[in-house]
Amino acid sequence: MPWQHVRVARFGGPEVLEVAEQSTLPAPGPGEVRIKVLAAGTGFTDSFIRRGRYPGFKGPLPFTPGYELVGMVDATGSGVTSVRQGQVVADLCVVGGYAQYALRPARFLVPVPDGLDPAQAVCVPLAYLTAYQMLTRHRRLPRGATILVIGASGSVGTALLDLARWFGLNAIGTCSAANIPTVESFGATALDYRAGDFVAVVRRLTANADASGGVAAAFDAIGGGHFARSFACLAPGGLLVGYGAQQMAVGAAGWLSAALGLARLKSWDALSGLPGGRHAVFYDITARRAAHPDDFVADMATLFGLLRDQAIHPVVVDRLPLVAARAVHARIDAGGQGGKIVLLPWLVA
Ligand SMILES: NC(=O)c1ccc[n+]([C@@H]2O[C@H](COP(=O)([O-])OP(=O)(O)OC[C@H]3O[C@@H](n4cnc5c(N)ncnc54)[C@H](OP(=O)(O)O)[C@@H]3O)[C@@H](O)[C@H]2O)c1
Numbered sequence: 284m285p286w287q288h289v290r291v292a293r294f295g296g297p298e299v300l301e302v303a304e305q306s307t308l309p310a311p312g313p314g315e316v317r318i319k320v321l322a323a324g325t326g327f328t329d330s331f332i333r334r335g336r337y338p339g340f341k342g343p344l345p346f347t348p349g350y351e352l353v354g355m356v357d358a359t360g361s362g363v364t365s366v367r368q369g370q371v372v373a374d375l376c377v378v379g380g381y382a383q384y385a386l387r388p389a390r391f392l393v394p395v396p397d398g399l400d401p402a403q404a405v406c407v408p409l410a411y412l413t414a415y416q417m418l419t420r421h422r423r424l425p426r427g428a429t430i431l432v433i434g435a436s437g438s439v440g441t442a443l444l445d446l447a448r449w450f451g452l453n454a455i456g457t458c459s460a461a462n463i464p465t466v467e468s469f470g471a472t473a474l475d476y477r478a479g480d481f482v483a484v485v486r487r488l489t490a491n492a493d494a495s496g497g498v499a500a501a502f503d504a505i506g507g508g509h510f511a512r513s514f515a516c517l518a519p520g521g522l523l524v525g526y527g528a529q530q531m532a533v534g535a536a537g538w539l540s541a542a543l544g545l546a547r548l549k550s551w552d553a554l555s556g557l558p559g560g561r562h563a564v565f566y567d568i569t570a571r572r573a574a575h576p577d578d579f580v581a582d583m584a585t586l587f588g589l590l591r592d593q594a595i596h597p598v599v600v601d602r603l604p605l606v607a608a609r610a611v612h613a614r615i616d617a618g619g620q621g622g623k624i625v626l627l628p629w630l631v632a
Contacts, residue, residue: 288382294335311360349380406597426451436462598622
């Protein structure tokens with residue numbers, strides 16, 4: 284049976300994404316599952332991979348991009364007992380999501396409860412899980428604490444705001460001017476990152492909350508020298524979670540800047556025991572899943588429960604067929620989406 288997927292044969296701009304057709308369905312091997320993909324998330328990390336700059340994936344080429352998918356188990360290989368045919372599952376696959384079918388190892392698949400919209404559910408494996416684990420797995424903040432979200436209008440940023448509201452936290456978020464309404468729609472205070480020095484504004488906004496001012500935690504994926512600005516917003520004892528190197532990914536900074544950013548996190552954390560010291564860590568979803576697979580499954584199940592109960596509200600800004608992948612990446616690269624674009628591989632263009 285012929286089926287389609289998006290193929291990247293060389294790293295580069297959005298033009299390297301092309302739709303290809305396969306004539307036969309691949310058979311799952313031992314421990315594998317063939318998934319009929321119902322929704323594939325798109326986002327900045329896919330663009331990072333497409334450019335050939337993502338440390339966690341350098342090929343082989345050609346490959347099918349797509350960091351996360353939700354789909355129906357279509358066939359199971361020998362030894363697979365954790366999922367059954369017809370079950371809807373989610374996967375953090377890193378690559379492979381932009382396709383009508385995907386072969387995936389069964390061990391990391393998480394069941395998706397009945398009745399969920401696949402496009403909303405596919406916001407969970409990367410964006411919401413990253414946000415949830417960063418908010419809960421390093422420390423639990425008390426209700427009423429204030430956090431700073433850098434890039435608050437993005438997929439992870441809006442997930443952080445959404446979950447912060449669920450946990451009773453106050454949030455301040457940086458974004459571009461056009462996305463201020465998105466950030467404010469989550470009850471957060473929005474700051475245009477192009478309009479001036481957000482550090483001074485954050486310190487002023489938090490001055491009354493704590494005698495010394497500052498936020499309880501900050502989340503920053505810009506990386507490099509930007510970590511120092513986020514760190515400067517912390518209250519004594521506060522926590523900076525770095526989780527990206529966006530400036531390096533888009534070529535606005537080099538590898539050295541990104542590496543120095545990581546080194547800074549380590550050195551700040553080493554000094555956290557001093558009076559008024561502040562903590563800093565780096566979060567990496569795939570490294571954490573490898574180290575703590577049970578947390579991954581438990582946290583995904585918690586988030587799907589919250590989605591089923593309509594306690595969280597993923598922002599899906601568009602639902603498009605595979606043939607739109609190139610245009611979607613051009614939009615991601617231009618920025619300012621204010622949420623996630625989801626590819627629906629069975630949608631007819
Ligand atoms: N470590 C991990 O495990 C992990 C997991 C998931 C994602 N990530 C990383 O997290 C980052 C965000 O991913 P995403 O999917 O949420 O991307 P996204 O949806 O494209 O969002 C990116 C956000 O960054 C904002 N932004 C760009 N330049 C900025 C600046 N100078 N200051 C403040 N904000 C700025 C954009 O704001 P405007 O659009 O309003 O301009 C947008 O809100 C990426 O670097 C990704 O690779 C890491």
